[in-house]
Amino acid sequence: MFPEGFKIIRHLHHHESHKSPRTHTQSGTVKNVQTSDNRKIKVVRRVLDVNQQMAERNRQMFHENGVFVLNIMSSPGSGKTTTLEKTLERIMSNIKCAVIVGDICTTNDADRLARSGAPVVQINTDEFGGDCHLAAHVIEKAANGIDLEAIECLIVENVGNLVCPAEFDIGEDLRVVILSVTEGEDKPLKYPLMFRECDAAILNKIDLLPYLDYDSEAAVQNILQVHPGIPVFELSAKTEEGFKPWIQWLTAQVRSNRNH
Amino acid sequence: MHEMGIAMQIVEIATESIPKDMAHARVARVNLKVGKLAAVVPESLRFCFEVAARETPLAGAELHIEEIPVEARCNDCNHEWTISEPVFTCQKCNSGAIKILSGRELDIETIEIADEDATNVS
Numbered sequence: 001m002f003p004e005g006f007k008i009i010r011h012l013h014h015h016e017s018h019k020s021p022r023t024h025t026q027s028g029t030v031k032n033v034q035t036s037d038n039r040k041i042k043v044v045r046r047v048l049d050v051n052q053q054m055a056e057r058n059r060q061m062f063h064e065n066g067v068f069v070l071n072i073m074s075s076p077g078s079g080k081t082t083t084l085e086k087t088l089e090r091i092m093s094n095i096k097c098a099v100i101v102g103d104i105c106t107t108n109d110a111d112r113l114a115r116s117g118a119p120v121v122q123i124n125t126d127e128f129g130g131d132c133h134l135a136a137h138v139i140e141k142a143a144n145g146i147d148l149e150a151i152e153c154l155i156v157e158n159v160g161n162l163v164c165p166a167e168f169d170i171g172e173d174l175r176v177v178i179l180s181v182t183e184g185e186d187k188p189l190k191y192p193l194m195f196r197e198c199d200a201a202i203l204n205k206i207d208l209l210p211y212l213d214y215d216s217e218a219a220v221q222n223i224l225q226v227h228p229g230i231p232v233f234e235l236s237a238k239t240e241e242g243f244k245p246w247i248q249w250l251t252a253q254v255r256s257n258r259n260h
Numbered sequence: 261m262h263e264m265g266i267a268m269q270i271v272e273i274a275t276e277s278i279p280k281d282m283a284h285a286r287v288a289r290v291n292l293k294v295g296k297l298a299a300v301v302p303e304s305l306r307f308c309f310e311v312a313a314r315e316t317p318l319a320g321a322e323l324h325i326e327e328i329p330v331e332a333r334c335n336d337c338n339h340e341w342t343i344s345e346p347v348f349t350c351q352k353c354n355s356g357a358i359k360i361l362s363g364r365e366l367d368i369e370t371i372e373i374a375d376e377d378a379t380n381v382s
Binding site: 038192 | 265266269270273274278279288289292297299346347348349355356357358360366367368369370371373374375
């Protein structure tokens with residue numbers, strides 16, 4: 001795009017002249033029309049719009065196959081895999097699930113999750129430059145390895161990171177963030193984008209509360225301050241205390257998708 | 261943490277945006293808008309951009325980053341304000357039903373093509 005009335009004079013460079021003697025003879029006719037400021041060219045494009053378009057394409061593919069997609073995010077070590085293992089144990093008999101799990105290295109999480117009987121696809125992001133998040137094109141590739149017609153719910157365990165995954169839409173229907181009581185109560189305030197972008201939050205490892213000086217009420221208040229009205233599930237993936245409301249809520253979300 | 265990926269996207273979009281009839285143009289400056297809520301560290305992005313721009317028409321170009329504040333509007337009382345702390349409830353009526361108006365940007369606004377006529381005219 002050019003500003004109106006803007007005239008472009010082609011510049012001839014040395015290497016071009018060598019290749020094409022014809023243009024070389026024109027070089028003397030190049031005029032100097034603008035001498036001062038740089039020429040501004042309007043672009044107005046979102047840097048991540050390629051990811052956004054791919055995410056929309058994924059979303060359409062999942063909807064056409066009647067698959068509900070859940071994106072689970074958290075910092076490393078807050079219990080995504082354990083929560084997912086226990087969740088699969090409880091819902092697999094009602095809802096057919098598959099899992100995509102993202103890590104920079106290793107297949108440890110995939111091995112653990114495969115025991116649930118759900119098909120699991122592991123993504124190691126080191127192939128993609130050790131990425132700190134799963135991007136839409138990576139999900140598209142991983143989804144090719146899953147029989148989408150045979151499942152109702154696809155759960156994506158994102159790379160452990162409270163910053164970057166919040167920025168990348170992967171074509172999911174629902175985003176859940178897990179915070180554990182061994183992290184600071186102020187994590188939601190420090191990483192507001194993640195907590196703003198998610199549809200539900202889990203406060204995990206509540207079985208450890210007797211051993212910690214952790215103010216879980218403050219943690220929940222901080223989550224609600226960043227994202228008023230968001231459902232918060234306080235639970236322990238290890239002991240399964242407080243697990244029932246989470247499973248009920250998740251099941252209802254998948255069912256409402258099924259009825260659409 | 262994904263600044264390198266973003267820097268590479270910026271270089272790609274900027275290169276695509278150079279008009280076809282200016283195939284050998286050199287980009288002197290890229291004007292970028294970055295919202296305060298975007299998960300991007302400007303200093304880190306500038307460093308990555310410098311590396312990603314090497315051997316492209318953007319080599320040596322300046323990455324100008326305009327930081328966009330987080331603005332919100334209350335759905336209940338229509339109050340509009342700038343969010344400077346991580347509190348996403350209405351300042352006036354305390355409602356949690358708010359709309360974020362700005363602060364998520366990561367947009368290339370314009371590119372500036374260097375004027376090199378002087379060096380080409382004999």
